Amino acid sequence: MVLDCKHVWDCISGYLDNTLPREMRDLVQKHLDHCEICSAILDSTRNILILTADDLVFELPVGFSERLHARLDEEMVG
Amino acid sequence: MTRACETRDEAQLIASVLAGETQLYYELIRPYERSVYMMALSYMKNEADAEDVAQEAFLKAFHHLATFRSEAKFSTWLVGIALNEARNRLRHEAVMRMESIDDAPEEGGHISPAILRDWREVPSEALERKEVREMLQKAITSLPDIYREVFLLRDVEELNNVETAAALCITVGNVKVRLHRARMMLQKQLTPLLRNMNPKRRWIPWF
Numbered sequence: 001m002v003l004d005c006k007h008v009w010d011c012i013s014g015y016l017d018n019t020l021p022r023e024m025r026d027l028v029q030k031h032l033d034h035c036e037i038c039s040a041i042l043d044s045t046r047n048i049l050i051l052t053a054d055d056l057v058f059e060l061p062v063g064f065s066e067r068l069h070a071r072l073d074e075e076m077v078g
Numbered sequence: 079m080t081r082a083c084e085t086r087d088e089a090q091l092i093a094s095v096l097a098g099e100t101q102l103y104y105e106l107i108r109p110y111e112r113s114v115y116m117m118a119l120s121y122m123k124n125e126a127d128a129e130d131v132a133q134e135a136f137l138k139a140f141h142h143l144a145t146f147r148s149e150a151k152f153s154t155w156l157v158g159i160a161l162n163e164a165r166n167r168l169r170h171e172a173v174m175r176m177e178s179i180d181d182a183p184e185e186g187g188h189i190s191p192a193i194l195r196d197w198r199e200v201p202s203e204a205l206e207r208k209e210v211r212e213m214l215q216k217a218i219t220s221l222p223d224i225y226r227e228v229f230l231l232r233d234v235e236e237l238n239n240v241e242t243a244a245a246l247c248i249t250v251g252n253v254k255v256r257l258h259r260a261r262m263m264l265q266k267q268l269t270p271l272l273r274n275m276n277p278k279r280r281w282i283p284w285f
Binding site (some may be wrong): 001006009010011012013014016019036037040041043044045047048049050051052053054055056057058059060061064065068069073075076 | 100103104108111112113115117119125132133136140152188189190191192193194195196197199200204205207210211214215217218233234236254257258261262263264265268269272
């Protein structure tokens with residue numbers, strides 16, 4: 001069985017999470033070994049996941065904790 | 079004394095807060111301030127409302143702490159409260175965006191990725207640039223709700239599939255499908271934008 005590119009795209013998430021069944025993973029791997037387009041899609045997806053998971057993307061606003069604690073102090077009493 | 083507090087685990091902290099040591103609540107929630115704020119921001123789309131929702135969620139969590147069941151993860155429980163708070167706020171303001179489940183079918187509808195032949199990695203140092211951070215934030219926050227919440231919990235908060243399913247009250251199967259679609263949407267949207275950081279990359283037009 002040979003996978004076409006579209007089929008491989010549907011497997012990218014499972015491939016990255018390493019949750020594909022062994023047989024399917026081998027087929028995807030075989031395709032990736034010779035398809036530079038799918039390899040680049042895989043690499044770009046992985047790269048984007050690394051960037052979006054970085055703590056710098058969603059930083060707490062300055063003073064967030066202080067304001068939170070002040071609000072809690074006010075209301076936790078009652 | 080302070081050092082002893084630091085080493086207490088979460089269950090102990092919760093028990094202590096419930097027993098009246100309310101000041102320990104700050105210590106309990108400190109590791110999750112960012113997660114809760116981030117979930118709130120992804121719904122509210124502006125910092126002031128997100129901060130208000132986050133504060134409200136922490137307050138509700140405090141008042142309902144006795145209902146927390148230790149078989150659940152505290153972080154999952156907390157995020158669930160924040161999600162509800164954000165959703166309720168939007169519902170009350172009648173500005174629930176139209177990208178609801180009806181408009182974003184989970185099954186079918188193949189998402190074609192952005193096509194390219196080569197990809198030069200964008201290093202994490204790029205995040206030092208404000209416009210890159212904003213670009214990523216915008217891409218994530220503009221995902222339809224059902225995809226964004228799964229993506230944030232799985233790929234940003236690094237919860238596993240089971241924890242994500244529990245926090246959102248959906249099946250693990252749905253988590254996997256939605257996560258895949260979220261990732262592909264981000265690849266499609268962000269790859270061309272990130273390409274502009276390096277104009278020499280070759281592209282193939284996609285129809």
